[in-house]
Amino acid sequence: MLSIEQAEPGIVVIAGRLDAAEAASAQAFLDQVSGTVTLDCTGLDYISSAGLGVLLKTQKRLLGANGGLRLRGLKPHIVDVFTYSGFDRIFEIEAGH
């Protein structure tokens, strides 16, 4: 299960599992955001390559409009996925808390 919602302006909170089954709904939500957005991943338990694809597409769109996606609160095993895929170089990742 995945939940994704706008908590306050510029901050989106995502929780649960961002996998191939949930990628489409996450993409639909993120297609609506604009500007510089912080994605709070404190509750994100899992991400696969399908989820990374959603974030990549969103980041490309936001950067193209002088905005961008920042990530925060990543769990260590999620950080691993970002590192192995080189996505730690594509996103600004704030230290987890």
Next chain:
Amino acid sequence: MTAAVSHRALSAADLEAILDVTKALAAPFDLTTMLGEVVAAAKQVLRAERGSVWLYDEPHGELVLEVATGIAPVRVAWQSGLVGACATTRRIINVPDCYADPRFDRSVDKSTGYRTRCMLTLPLVDHKDVLVGVMQVLNKVNGVFDPDDEALATALAAQCAVALSRVRMTSAVIEGERMRKALEMAREVQMSTLPASMPAVPGYGVCASFRPAELTGGDIYDVALVDQGLLLVLGDATGHGIAPALSVTQMQAMLRMAFRLGADLDTAFLNVNNRLTDTLAEDRFITAFIGVLDPGTHELRFHSGGQGPILRYRAAERSFERHRPTSFPLGAMPVSSLRAATSLRLARGDVLALVSDGVYEQENRAGEAFGEARVCRIIDEGRDAPVAELVDRLVAAVDAFAGGAPQSDDMTIVLLRRHEGASVDGRFARRTDALAGLVAFSADAFERLAIDSRLLPRVDLAVEELFTNMVKYGRGGGGAVEVRLAAIEGGIEVVLVDRDVEPFDVTRAPDVDIGRPIEQREPGGLGLHLVRRMADFVGYEYEPASRESRITVRFTIAQGDPV
């Protein structure tokens, strides 16, 4: 005899010469120098033209005369001729006219052109009453040897015998020490080539033990992960001393090199054999097992050059299979073609036991050998114990059996076991919305198989990526994908089977260049890239008959994994 000495007073020079020999007793002369000293002293004291010393070579029953450096010494049977007569009787022989004595051997004169007139032959018997050799002094200046000379010579001979005996003993000790040091070094080299630790092979337990015999032995083993799979070697060189220790070391280095350079099993075996044939001495060879295990297919292929028996424990039947050597020992003769390698497919719980002669042949106090049956019984009884413990049990059993009897050969044991490990199977429709079911299946399997939960996110990722790949690219009739999760030592094995599909080797999918700037990055290929990065092992097999794709992935807890 002592009375006879009083016939003539010793000259100062005589005394000095005898004292010189006495003094030389303590000097660290080598044998050649000491022989020269003794002959010079004899010539001077007895006023002889020439002198020589024949040394007694007891093991060969011969008397040996060192003629000159670089020329083979003259050897005669210790009973023959005048020297022989002197050696056997241990009595001085004074021959005033050699050519009138039938015991005199004229051939030496003939070959040297020197004419021997008279001769004094003296036994050299040391202080422990051991015959050291025979001294001969030839041609007394202006006359023949008289009883005074006999007495003098006897006194001198006693000193010479002690001196020579001492030198011989010293050189034997030095030689022994040199040999011991060289042997120690060779053993050190031999030991240093043994692997420092066992490689981690998912799905397998492997452990080895090597215990050198005190003096001799030429065992070696190797367990190493190479591109071809898991390399397993057990070698035993013939002979005693330094040579076997060094030749097995050489063989192991050659094998590692061959496999690192990409050689297959047959090529490595042939080439190493032929190279060893060139370099080893004629009478030397090495018996060796050389095998390569593919941990993905569980196929073990091996050649055994005279090394046997190779034992394979079949866990399902609790029985043993003995495999004979496939070839003769390495280094014995050049080979241009080989019999096919033996191939085994290890089932769950099966054990491959490589055990050297030193174990099978270890005797107890009653002279009975440890034997194969005992090895087999311990392996069967320890079928549930970890391999490391099994190796310990074997070693302890050999010790208990020997009961303090000396270890006469190196003992080497290498055990490889394919893990049992229970498994959980599931079938999932080839649709993306089956993912939720897969996640629940994995979580449940982790609990049932008591697998470390730290591995769950990695397993979830691998299962999802491989499964969605099958959903995307599988053009089959919509059949289910089989997923099996199995516990292995320190981790988990994941197997996904998809039938009626085209082959797609996930291990050969191109790597993603993760250093590219964002505008050049695409999500494609990331899934397999992540799986390969996170797994300890990824294997792919395709069965054309059933058009079946089988992907095997293994994960284990690494030392650095956070608790």
